[in-house]
Amino acid sequence: MNNIELSTVYLPLLDRVYKEASKTSILDGDEAVVKKGNNGEIKVAQLDMDGLGDFDRNSGYTKGNTVFKFETIKYDKERSQDLRIDRLDNDEALDLPFAKLSSEFLRTKVIPETDAARIAKIAGTEGITSVEENFTTGEEVVKGLRACVNKMDEDEVSTENRILFITPTNRALVTDMDSYKSKAVLERFSSIIEIPQTRMYDAIELNDGNESYGYKKTTTAKELNFLCVERSAVVSAMEQYIKYFTPDQDQDGDSHVFKYRNYNLYAHVYENKLAGVYVSKKAN
Numbered sequence: 001m002n003n004i005e006l007s008t009v010y011l012p013l014l015d016r017v018y019k020e021a022s023k024t025s026i027l028d029g030d031e032a033v034v035k036k037g038n039n040g041e042i043k044v045a046q047l048d049m050d051g052l053g054d055f056d057r058n059s060g061y062t063k064g065n066t067v068f069k070f071e072t073i074k075y076d077k078e079r080s081q082d083l084r085i086d087r088l089d090n091d092e093a094l095d096l097p098f099a100k101l102s103s104e105f106l107r108t109k110v111i112p113e114t115d116a117a118r119i120a121k122i123a124g125t126e127g128i129t130s131v132e133e134n135f136t137t138g139e140e141v142v143k144g145l146r147a148c149v150n151k152m153d154e155d156e157v158s159t160e161n162r163i164l165f166i167t168p169t170n171r172a173l174v175t176d177m178d179s180y181k182s183k184a185v186l187e188r189f190s191s192i193i194e195i196p197q198t199r200m201y202d203a204i205e206l207n208d209g210n211e212s213y214g215y216k217k218t219t220t221a222k223e224l225n226f227l228c229v230e231r232s233a234v235v236s237a238m239e240q241y242i243k244y245f246t247p248d249q250d251q252d253g254d255s256h257v258f259k260y261r262n263y264n265l266y267a268h269v270y271e272n273k274l275a276g277v278y279v280s281k282k283a284n
Contacts, residue, residue, distance in 0.1 A: 011240065011241075011242055013102075013103070014102055014103070014106055014240055014242065015240060017102075017103050017106045017107065018106055018110070018111060018238070018240070021106065021107050021111050022111045022114060022115060023111075023115045023165070023193050023194075023195045023199070024114070024115045024118045024119065024165070024193075024195075024236065026163060026191065026193070026231075027118065027163075027229065027231070027234050027235065027236040027267065028235075028236050028237055028238070029044065029045075029235040029236070029237055033045045033235055034235060034237045034265075035070060036239070040074055040075050040078070040263070041072050041073065041074055041075070042072070042073060042074075042075055042237060042263075042265050043070035043071065043072050043073075044070065044071055044073060044235050044237075044265075044268055045068070045069075045070055045071075046067070046068070046069055046070070046071045046270060046272075047067065047068050048066075048067045048272050049064065049065065049066040049067065050064030050065050050066070051064070052064075073265070073268060075263045075264060075265050076117070076121065076264050076265055076266045077117070077206060077263075077264045077266070078261070078262070078263055078264070079110075079113075079206070079261070079262050079264065080259070080260060080261040080262070081105070081109075081209075081213075081259075081260050082257065082258075082259055082260075083101055083102075083105060083257070083258040083259075083260060084250075084253065084255035084256065084257050084258070085101065085255055085256045085258075086253075086254065086255050086256075087247040087254045087255060087256070088254075101258060102242070102258060102260070105260065109213075109214060110260075110262070112196075112198070112199055112214075112215075113206070113214055113215045114238060114264065114266070115195060115199045116198070116199040116200075116201065116204050116215055117204060117206065117215065117264065117266040118236055118266045118267045119165065119195065119199060119200055119201070119224065119227060120201050120202055120203050120204045120221075120266075121266045121267040122227060122229065122234060122267045122269060122277060122279075123201075123202040123224055123227055123279045123281070124202050124203055125267075125269045125274070125277065127271075127274040128269065128274050128277040128278065128279060129148075129151055129275070129277070129278045129279070130278075130279050130281065131144075131147070131278075131279070131280055131281070132222070132280075132281045132282065132283040133225065133280055133281075133282075133283055134282055134283045134284065135170055135173065135225055137173060138173040138174050138175075138176055138177035138182060139177070140173075141170050141173045141174050141225070142174055142177070142181055142182050142185050144225065144226070144280050145164075145174070145185045145186075145188075145226070146185050148226075148228050148278045148280065149185060149188045151278060152228070152230070152275065152276070152278060155275035156275075157230050157233075157275050157276050158230055158232070158276075159188070159190075160190060161190050161191075161230055161231035161232065162188065162189045162190055162191075162228055162229070162230050162231075163189065163190065163191045163192075163193065163228065163229045163230075163231060164186075164189040164191065164192045164193065164226060164227075164228050165193050165195050165200070165226060165227040165228075165229070166192065166193070166194060166195070166225070166226040166227075167194070167195065167196070167197050167200055167224070167225065167226070168194045168196065168197075169197070170225055170226060171192070171194050174186065189228070190231075197223060200223060200224040200227070201217040201218075201221040201222065201223060201224065202221055202222050202224060202279070202281055203217065203218040203220065203221040203222075204216065204217050204218060204221065205217070205218050222281040222282055223281070223282045224279060224280065224281055224282070225280040225281065225282060226279075226280050227277075227278070227279045227280075228277070228278040228279075229276065229277055230273070230276030230277070232270075232273060232276065233269060233270055233273035233274070233275075233276025233277055234267055234268065234269050234270070234273075234276070234277065235265070235267070235268050235270075236264075236265055236266060236267045236268070237264075237265040238262055238263065238264050238265070239262060239263040240260070240261070240262045241260070241261045241262070242258060242259065242260050242261075243257075243258070243259040244256070244257065244258055244259075245257040245259075
């Protein structure tokens with residue numbers, strides 16, 4: 001199998017690993033919502049319309065405005081890595097080390113960073129509902145979730161696709177209550193996704209790879225208790241690319257070389273749907 005065939009075969013597998021392992025892939029837009037642009041740009045669909053007016057029996061219907069357009073925005077970040085397996089270390093068939101290397105790289109490096117960057121961008125958006133509170137008991141978590149639900153209900157946010165991202169610790173506090181109150185509030189969310197605290201901040205810094213890799217929270221970042229997102233209020237997208245070179249093609253050594261690159265729109269919160277995002281941050 002040559003390098004072009006290898007990339008063609010394994011890229012769909014990497015996409016599948018990403019979809020299955022990422023905690024935030026549920027926010028990705030499909031082809032009807034997200035279109036690839038040029039020069040590091042991406043187009044996201046935006047829909048808005050006017051409300052009702054009076055019907056006039058002489059002039060007829062009011063002439064409101066309906067807007068469906070693709071807004072062009074920039075990708076947030078382009079990230080990459082050069083992965084290598086020395087020729088002599090590679091005793092097995094090529095496809096097995098490649099599959100293991102690439103999938104492990106996605107699960108342990110790419111996906112945690114992508115989840116953290118998305119959560120941070122959404123949580124840091126101006127205009128969303130943001131509260132600060134500390135939880136030590138299940139009752140306190142339920143009270144915080146109830147405030148979130150009430151706020152969205154009062155703002156007439158759709159109840160059908162409310163996604164709750166919550167830390168395992170806070171989810172456990174609620175689950176351990178095993179009461180009608182805890183069950184009732186959790187039923188108000190269409191999806192509940194547990195995300196480790198290490199990916200739940202309102203601000204992170206992406207290391208550039210010169211001295212260190214991956215991401216870290218900023219010095220002023222706050223940890224999140226939970227983040228609620230109405231599905232249509234946010235869109236995200238990621239494009240992945242891979243290349244493979246044999247040891248004979250490796251100009252810098254004698255290794256199997258796997259080059260990975262992605263384009264990320266970590267998140268875009270629509271300006272007319274800010275009410276569809278609610279974040280609870282730790283107060284300290």
